[in-house]
Amino acid sequence: MFAKATNVGFAQRVVATLVACSVVLWSIGVYSTAQAANLTDVSDTLTDSGVSVVSDHTISFTVPAGSPGVLAGGTITVTFPAGFNMGSVAFGDVDLSINAGDQTLAAAPSGATWGAVVSSQTLTLTSGTGTAGPGDIIEIQIGTNAAGGSNQITNPTAGSYEIVVTAGAADTGKTRVAIIDSVLVSAIVNTSFDFVITGIATGTAVNGDNTTGSTSPTEINFGELVANTPELLAQELSVATNAINGFSVTVQSDGDLESSTGAIIDSFTDGTDISVAGTAWAAPSNSLLDPLTWGHWGMTSNDANLANDLVTGSSYIAVSTSPREVFSHSGPSDGITQNHGLATVGYQIEITPLQEAADDYNTNLTYIATPTF
Helix, strand or coil: CCCCCCCCCHHHHHHHHHHHHHHHHHHHCCCCCCCCCECEEEEEEECCCECCCEECEEEEEECCCCCCCECCCCEEEEECCCCCECCCCCHHHEEEEECCEEECEECCCECCEEEEEEECCEEEEECCCCCECCCCEEEEEECCCCCCCCCCEECCCCEEEEEEEEECCCEEEEEEEEEECCCCCCCCCCCCEEEEEEECCCCCEECCEECCCCCECCECCCCCCCCCCCEEEEEEEEEEECCCCCEEEEEEECCCEECCCCCEEEECCCCCCCCCCCCCCCCCCCCCCCHHHCEEEEEEECCCCCCCCCCCCCCCEECCCCCEEEEEECCCEECCCECCCEEEEEEEEEECCCCCCCCCCECCEEEEEEECC
16 A cells, blocks of 8 residues: 655645634634614603694714714714604704704705705704714704704604614614603682771871771761861771782772762862872862862772772872772782782861761762682
């Protein structure tokens, strides 16, 4: 038996060695290509998660380490699932920021300006020369939260929906939003309204003057009048209410301050029936041939909320058979705070020696308190 030797040349040995090395290197990963990576911290924050309502979206994510990111000419896409109605959303309703730096957007990319286009369910942002690298935080605002934005995305029916985001050639990420039926919270607060009239004691200050007698909640008795001596009596009004628009209190008489003989103490001043605030008290003019000037009476209020054509400050108006406001407030009141729930109404009277004698001058006053719920 003879053995035949096999000779391997140098060139053949080199080729075999290279092939073997290639197999080994490939097996341990020395040769590699860029791989797709997952975007991190992907989120979508809605301004309203209700069913079938319009909402703004704020989409945020981070480009992962080891990623090529978004190169010049690259794209970022956000794809909403079926059911979301993109409506008229366009580039003017979109903001893009990279590491909190706002990027300029237009319908098409140009230089540092990114293009923004909505097609079907996908928003595509296309770079001109701009880039986004590993670790960059990207935020996309869609809707009225974008500067100048006016169009929003309409939510679908209730459910959980996946939104897909891509950045550059291969990086991708997903997030979810929950669309839910709104929760109705209801409650009842019963209406409340308390109106109280309180008598005022002698010597109580009212708009710079002191009362000359006392009153009760149901009676204002001036007693015996002395010519050329003004008399001032008053009542305190208190309102406590939870009426959202507050309240108004008016007062009116059922006729002249008249005696059984037909004599009248006329309205302030000299029977002219003044209804405009800003008129200081004045004595009747006492003209012999004009009974209107022999005596008069009027009213004032210390409520600071009254309008210019009503009682206010230290001025007086006539008591009238028509309702005249003496107390008001524009919101809920506590019944104890001046100008909110508390006011004083003063009634002043003055006669001259010509005022007809009688012991039964009288009229009835009616306060009407009206809340506005």
